Amino acid sequence: MSREDVLVTADWAEQNLETDGVVFLEVDEDTTAYDGGHIPGAVKVNWTDELQDPVRRDIVTKEQFEQLLSAKGVGNDDLVVLYGGNNNWFAAYAYWEFKLYGHDKVVLLDGGRKKWELDGRTLSTDTKDRPATSYTAKDADTSIRAFRDEVVDAIDTKNLVDVRSPDEFSGKILAPAHLPQEQSQRPGHIPSAINIPWSKAANEDGTFKSNEELASLYKEAGFDEGRPTIAYCRIGERSSHTWVVLRELLGHTDVKNYDGSWTEYGSMIGVPIELGAK
Amino acid sequence: MCGAPDQSLTLPAGTDLEKETVLAGRVVAGGEPVGGAFVRLLDGTGEFTAEVVSSASGDFRFFAAPGSWTVRALSRSGNGQAELVVDGPGLHQAEVLVS
Numbered sequence: 001m002s003r004e005d006v007l008v009t010a011d012w013a014e015q016n017l018e019t020d021g022v023v024f025l026e027v028d029e030d031t032t033a034y035d036g037g038h039i040p041g042a043v044k045v046n047w048t049d050e051l052q053d054p055v056r057r058d059i060v061t062k063e064q065f066e067q068l069l070s071a072k073g074v075g076n077d078d079l080v081v082l083y084g085g086n087n088n089w090f091a092a093y094a095y096w097e098f099k100l101y102g103h104d105k106v107v108l109l110d111g112g113r114k115k116w117e118l119d120g121r122t123l124s125t126d127t128k129d130r131p132a133t134s135y136t137a138k139d140a141d142t143s144i145r146a147f148r149d150e151v152v153d154a155i156d157t158k159n160l161v162d163v164r165s166p167d168e169f170s171g172k173i174l175a176p177a178h179l180p181q182e183q184s185q186r187p188g189h190i191p192s193a194i195n196i197p198w199s200k201a202a203n204e205d206g207t208f209k210s211n212e213e214l215a216s217l218y219k220e221a222g223f224d225e226g227r228p229t230i231a232y233c234r235i236g237e238r239s240s241h242t243w244v245v246l247r248e249l250l251g252h253t254d255v256k257n258y259d260g261s262w263t264e265y266g267s268m269i270g271v272p273i274e275l276g277a278k
Numbered sequence: 279m280c281g282a283p284d285q286s287l288t289l290p291a292g293t294d295l296e297k298e299t300v301l302a303g304r305v306v307a308g309g310e311p312v313g314g315a316f317v318r319l320l321d322g323t324g325e326f327t328a329e330v331v332s333s334a335s336g337d338f339r340f341f342a343a344p345g346s347w348t349v350r351a352l353s354r355s356g357n358g359q360a361e362l363v364v365d366g367p368g369l370h371q372a373e374v375l376v377s
Contacts, residue, residue: 029281033331048279086281087329114316120354165327167343177319177328177340178282180290180298199326204318204352235280 037123073130083109102138185266228254303372311336315353
């Protein structure tokens, strides 16, 4: 897959706002920003209560995903352009979830809301109702999703890429520094994990670094290209950003996102935890 | 949650300033507050730690730890940064001038 199959530029997006068969979805954990202004024609998707099961901690089921996309007016043949705030973390999670349920015509807007806003491009408060569709999803592709037992089995055998900040990795703090730090789970990281923060894969304006820069970043950090890989963070959205880099941009074939991530791992009884920087 | 929350002057209920190290401040250009700036916190080694969007009044805040920090803002009015050395828990203020 080439970079053009994964990312579209803000210029491309601006030229395709009205193109038939192209649907823009703004995805975020908190969709307040959408309400204040969004890319003209974009439809809002709330990561918290639309891409996650409302009761259990899990992604939505295949049936829930079908209902969601049908209601949003997304057809099976549409090219879905995902973008959002928070450096596209939740848009990247949505990208992973779309791939998981077999929607291959999906791209990320490189730089997301941040680049769009810094460029001073048009934002609109109009909401567009798309006619409902009858969307059909495929069965979940678990070759891109890691569960807790295989993460424990992956210690010392697979690349475990911890994409949190160095202070979260070492155990100094439990959450990113824009959040209060009182949490129930234990601090630290999965033994044998390498720490390659997601932010190293992005430029300051939120766009992804070039494939050459990305390849050398992971190589220098001790990423073993001959091994399967599991990426994790705290709740699975920053690791989706890195999953996009490793599997979609750099073309590594066996890369899974562990969406349970540290909030699950750091709460389990008896699993090994390592503290400190590397 | 893990994304950046809405930024306001009021700290979240239950914030314990005896324990938490809060870095708070305002993005300013030509004496006027800059809302909608992308404000990132870099640690003592220059490593990215977190990013929030400043409120309409230019305000931002981070929950960090004692140490040396850089607060860097990107905005339509320009970019700028401020350095902070924090010796303990409590509320620590910074102003970031962008031009």
